[in-house]
Amino acid sequence: MILVPVTYKGGVYRHDEVVDLIEDLGGSIIQKHVIAQEVVLQALVPREDLELLAQVARPLMGEVTPSPLVGTEIAVVSMSLEIHHLPHPSCDIAEYIRRNGAKSNVIGLARGFGKRIAQLNDEERDVINEHDLAIYLFGNFAHCIEKKMPVLRRGITVPIVVCGGPDTATLREIIDPPVEGYYGGIGRFMHRTKESEELATLEGVVAEVTRVLDRRRVEIGKDPLSVSPARLMEVVRDQIPAINEVLSPTPITVQVAGLRVKLPYDTFAGQLKACEIEEGVRVSDVAEVLPSRMRDYILIRVKPFSETSLMV
Amino acid sequence: MLPIEYFEVECEEATGGELYQKIAGVVLLDHDLIRVIAKLHIFIDPTVPLFVAVGITKRLPGPVQVRDVGDVNAQEGRITISIAHETHLAPLLTLLWDKFGKERVDQPDRFTIILHGVDLDAGSLMELPVIDPSEALYKDLIYALQVIQPEGFKVRRQFYGDGKFWFVASENTICEDIMPLIREKFARMGETL
Structure with a gap:
């Protein structure tokens, strides 16, 4: 069964029917937002049942749209948190x-600015590595990007998509060794992106990110995960009631190959490891439960089938 | 198109230069500095790295006097100021308190100030300068240039005077003989420092 990431937008009235349908079909609700009278569901739905979902949604005035980034957590790495880089373009891209379904976190580097003085500390490196992908937002000069990139990528193990003022071909040329994705023409700017041309550029960034993540999913598909992160999320939600008390918009963030659970590690790691997914199979059998460097959250990394010989 | 007589960004990297021209335009508009700058030349060399901005300001309005803030009416040992433009009310009150003392300055309502027992005629009072806009302009201009410059250029030198200004920033130590470069950039605008 191939699950497709989608967003459902509709009214509050009878939206529970849509939720039930997705769950009955074997899909998962990744995130649910109730904003006044509107409901936004980000979900994974079996590909063959998309039409059925659209049919059910139609009389409820609901809309089902593909959202390629649902179920991913992406780091938007800004060179600093000063007015030079915020709120545009970092927040615009994030x-x-x-909107395309990703959970994005803006990471403002303490000393990411400058050509000679740019650096990345261990905490920043570890936080970036906890994501599925990092978007590096550089400035407008190819010379500076070329000089600082080796420093800022040191120790980064997740795919990187580089954005900067020079065009894509120039970025591709100056970055050595190559990174997974490039998108030029979006460097430092000081105005809000609202023109159609600028929105097209943002669409381009999303397309590049989607392409890189699809490639990662294909790689994971060669050695599949022992359990789907979306399923693991439901297990955690069912068996750890404290997660329902968390006020964060996404108490459990689904990643391509894991979860971020926003509960204190010291208190809940033991309970999490002991959660039973199926009879005789616990979370600790199929995943690593690690302390996150983001606050005191818990990071769950699902092991591949080749390591566990289990598929639940 | 910006209403600046001369506005250029000089940079070896053409793309970077164009993008910085846009950034500079947006920042100057946001900070409402377009109306005060007559000429602006920005030079960026990312290889050094170095950011140089030189420019000329337009003729600025003179100091705001009491007559510009409101009407002055003197009668029987007291002077009444009826505020017309509230914008400068706070600096006017500070000026009057400093000059005559708080016990002689009354503000019965938002738009009225009454001075008691002040040894000054209405004509002299009207000519008192309240604020000088050029002082704030200098700070605004330097702040705007700091926003325009690439981030991380923490070493700075700047000058403003006689309607001309220059600003140099780098992430390295700025060389001592930077003045010839600044003069050259002024010459490009057809000006001399």
Whole structure:
């Protein structure tokens, strides 16, 4: 069964029917937002049942749209948190990929600016590595990007998509060794992106991110995960009631190959490891439960089938 | 198109230069500095790295006097100021308190100030300068240039005077003989420092 990431937008009235349908079909609700009278569901739905979902949604005035980034957590790495880089373009890109279903986190480097003085500390490196992908937002000069990139990529193990002022071909030329994705023409700017040309550029960034993540999913598909992160999320939600008390918009963030659970590690790691997915199979059998460097959250990394010889 | 007589960004990297021209335009508009700058030349060399901005300001309005803030009416040992433009009310009150003392300055309502027992005629009072806009302009201009410059250029030198300004920033130590470069950039605008 191939699950397709989608977003459902509709009214509050009878939206529970849509939720039930997705769950009955074997899909998962990744995130649910109730905003006044509107409901936004981000979900994974079996590909063959998409039409059925659209049919059920139609009389409820609901809309089902594909959202390629649902179920991913993406780091938007800004060179600093000063006015030079915020709120544009960092927040514009973070917001745009969020609209496409990703959970985006803006990471402002303490000393990412400058050509000679740019650096990445261990905490920043570890936090970036906890994501599925990192978007590096550089400035407008190819010379500076070329000089600082080796420093800022040191120790990064997740795929990187580089964005900067020079065009894509120039970025591709100056970055050595190559990174997974490039998108040029979006460097430092000081105005809000609202023109159609600028929105097209943001669409381009989303397309590049989607391409890189699809490639990662294909790689994971060669050695599949022992359990789907979406299923693991439901297990955690059912067996750890404390997660329902968390006020964060996404108490459990689904990643391509894991979960971020927003509960304190010291208190809940033991309970999490002991959660039973199926008879005789516990979370600790199929995943690593690790302390996150983001606050005191818990990071769950699902092991591949080749390591566990289990598929639940 | 910006209403600046001369506005250029000079940079070896053409793309970077164009993008910085846009950034500079947006920042100057946001900070409402377009109306005060007559000429602006920005030079960026990312290889050094170095950011140089030189420019000329337009003729600025003179100091705001009491007559510009409101009407002055003197009668029987007291002077009444009826505020017309509230924008400068706070600096006017500070000026009057400093000059005559708080016990002689009354503000019965938002738009009225009454001075008691002040040894000054209405004509002299009207000519008192309240604020000088050029002082704030200098700070605004330097702040705007700091926003325009690439981030991380923490070493700075700047000058403003006689309607001309220059600003140099780098992430390295700025060389001592930077003045010839600044003069050259002024010459490109057809000006001399």
